Amino acid sequence: MRKDAVVLIVEEDSHHSEAMAEALTKAGVRVVRSDAISHALEVVSQKRVDLIISDLFAGRNPDGIELLDTVRRDFSSIPVILTADSPDLEACKDAIRRGAWDFLVKPVEAKRLVALAERIIPSVAVPKGASLDYVFPGVISRSPVMQSVFRVLRRVSKTDLSILIEGESGTGKELTARAIHENSHRADKQFLPINCAGLSESLLESELFGHVKGAFTGALNDRKGLFQLADKGTLFLDEIGEIPLMLQAKLLRVLEEQSFRRLGGLKDIKLDLRVIAATNKNLREAVREGAFRQDLYFRLNVIHITIPPLRERPEDILPLARFFIELYNRKFKRHIEGISPEAGRLFLAHDWPGNVRELRNAVERAMILEETSQIRPSSLPISVGHAGGPAAQAPAAAPAPELPDDGLSLEDNEKMLLKRALERTGGNQTQAA
Known part of the structure; x- marks a missing residue:
């Protein structure tokens, strides 16, 4: 669970509110408490909230169901858990049908509450404006x-x-x-x-x-x-x-x-x-x-x-690449800040036949080889760095030499070919030979 996660607790009973807040705070998340639905909606509209835990009847009018409906309509990236003092099967069914993530009976056991929050809150921040239907903890996708x-x-x-x-x-x-x-x-x-x-x-x-x-x-x-x-x-x-x-x-x-x-x-x-x-x-x-x-x-x-292949969800390519950059920054103790525009275009142009595994390997390779603060085309595998296909990977043909009108002798021809070979190998005589 992210340490910058914010959980909003909406509960009239201060005893229950304090108990849940204490358990979540010990787990390392920030807790905001409210005793009224109207105030809770103000909080949601002004701050980033990763999870809402609300009593079914908090505030009475409006109540927790109306809070759920409003959040699903206007702030659909935020999961909602509803709680109640007693088990009510019909209320539970109604809450789940309307989009609640879960329905809990109070008092909620601290260990269970923290475990549930860890499962619900994504390990990476949900993009602003994303729908909850596009979010599942443990899976990254914007597509x-x-x-x-x-x-x-x-x-x-x-x-x-x-x-x-x-x-x-x-x-x-x-x-x-x-x-x-x-x-x-x-x-x-x-x-x-x-x-x-x-x-x-x-x-x-x-x-x-x-x-x-x-x-x-x-x-x-x-x-x-x-x-x-x-x-x-x-x-x-x-x-x-x-x-x-x-x-x-x-x-x-x-x-x-x-x-x-x-x-x-x-x-x-x-x-x-x-x-x-x-x-x-x-x-x-x-x-x-x-x-x-x-x-x-x-x-x-x-x-x-x-699971669709990566080529059918290009919106996921760069977000996944950035996720892997953060992963390997921690693993390799690097400080790569992102992907250069040129490399980004190559990422998007490649068809990724190996899908997410190939993308991950490409980022890992680039993280090892890159010497600047951004991944550049020179650090990418040939298959990605030449996204135009096999023709793009072939070296450019050398320009044809200009021949004098009376032609070249065998000795002059050998000298010219040797000179061109040395130029192409950077002066390496063994490779030129």
Whole structure:
């Protein structure tokens, strides 16, 4: 949670207001307190606020619902949590339907309040004027094409539904899965990722299910698998399309029954587990070809999320690059202030086939090589620094030499070619030869 974050508490009861303010202040954020909706709206209109926590009936007229409606209409980048003295299912449903981030019953436990604030408040400041639909903690994007993605993320993170994330390599599928986990009620439990394409069939089965002593040669002790290690948390299966058909049947059983057996074991082990899967393949096509089980596909595809490639959201290129600059400024103890206009144009002209991963690598390289306060074209990889394509990357052809009317002798021709070679190699005789 950012240390410059501002939380506005709207609460008539001074005891509850002080308790929440104390917990959040200890967490390092700045707290502004108000006991009336009208005053709270004045604060929001005059200052930057990152989160509002309001009593449902604070101020009575207007009340917390009217505050929520006004904030969603006029200050839509600010998330709102509503609180009440007693549980009221209908009030809770109405608040969530109107756009509240959560609904809490007082007194709110300090630890839970801080954890919720950490999940809700973005790690980077939300751009002024951005809609809340464009914001999801842990994911950075200003692009309109990500609007529908964020809307889905905000809703499914609060559930335990299975999720299938599709997208090209490097688009941020694992980052998205981790953000879903960190914004869920399982956030304080394990998030375990595994790349299904990186292991053989036998190793993958052992990694997922674990084994009992003596299950196979070399199994000298009982060993827990990732299913058991991720119990109560989230297991992320990357490149799910690479799982062999035999293992697909076993994975389906785990998802449907929330139980499994270790290799060589006879005892069913119960689980409370959320599974998020990702692929850069077309699984529907794999189902048609018989390479992926249809029943497993439908079981994983309860919620389907597609992450668009970076070339389809150019608005995100420079904000992401600046984010990575700040990241590597801290890592490398550098003081790069930004991107030069020329480099910025190259960033925007490049089609980024490697998506966000390629962008991150390009910024990391530039941060190491750059000698000025801004990233310049000379520090960028050739693929980015020559964004015009292969033709732009080819060196300019040397001008044809002017020949005298009577031609050149063989000796004069050799001298001329040697002179040109030395000029092109900066006088390096070995390279010229």
